Amino acid sequence: MKKTYQRLPESELDIMLVLWNGTPPMTRPEIEKVINTKKNLAPTTILSLLTRLEAKNFVEVTKQGKMNLYTPLVSQSDYQAHESQSVLEKLYGNSLKKFVTSLYQGKKISSEEIQDLSDFLKELDDREE
Numbered sequence: 001m002k003k004t005y006q007r008l009p010e011s012e013l014d015i016m017l018v019l020w021n022g023t024p025p026m027t028r029p030e031i032e033k034v035i036n037t038k039k040n041l042a043p044t045t046i047l048s049l050l051t052r053l054e055a056k057n058f059v060e061v062t063k064q065g066k067m068n069l070y071t072p073l074v075s076q077s078d079y080q081a082h083e084s085q086s087v088l089e090k091l092y093g094n095s096l097k098k099f100v101t102s103l104y105q106g107k108k109i110s111s112e113e114i115q116d117l118s119d120f121l122k123e124l125d126d127r128e129e
Contacts, residue, residue, distance in 0.1 A: 005074060005082045006056055014038070015049045016058060020076040025062065025069035 008016065018034045019026060032046050041049075050070055053059040060071045092098040100117070 005058075005079055007083065007086070008053075008056075008058070008079075011041075011045075012049050012053055012056075012058075015046070015053060016072060016074075016076075016079070019059065019070060019072045025071040027067050027069060031070065 014035060015031060018031050022030070022034065028043065028046055028050065031050070032041070032043060035041055035046060050059060050061070050068075053070075054061050058072065058074050060073050062069045062071070088094055088096065088099055092102070
């Protein structure tokens with residue numbers, strides 16, 4: 001059975017990206033240090049975001065002394081796959097061609113990018129046979 005995920009607001013997604021790219025479990029101060037290299041969030045804001053992510057079952061919280069440790073329960077690849085499929089269905093009527101066309105509307109596609117895409121599609125085709 002395929003799992004479905006709630007779409008995360010950008011602020012919560014930023015927290016998840018820190019956890020996915022870090023070495024969980026991580027403490028709030030560790031997460032804050034990484035987040036604040038890009039934007040300045042108050043400790044209470046980060047705590048609120050982590051509480052929301054826990055309520056949505058995106059993170060697990062374990063106590064270690066006075067510290068809370070946060071571990072992602074959803075993998076980055078699972079979330080990306082779900083979001084990609086959702087965008088493809090909602091905005092492009094499940095048409096990969098329409099999606100790729102909109103990505104490169106008016107931009108020059110390099111021959112290397114075309115070759116990469118071609119190789120990828122051939123690989124998919126070979127798996128189907």
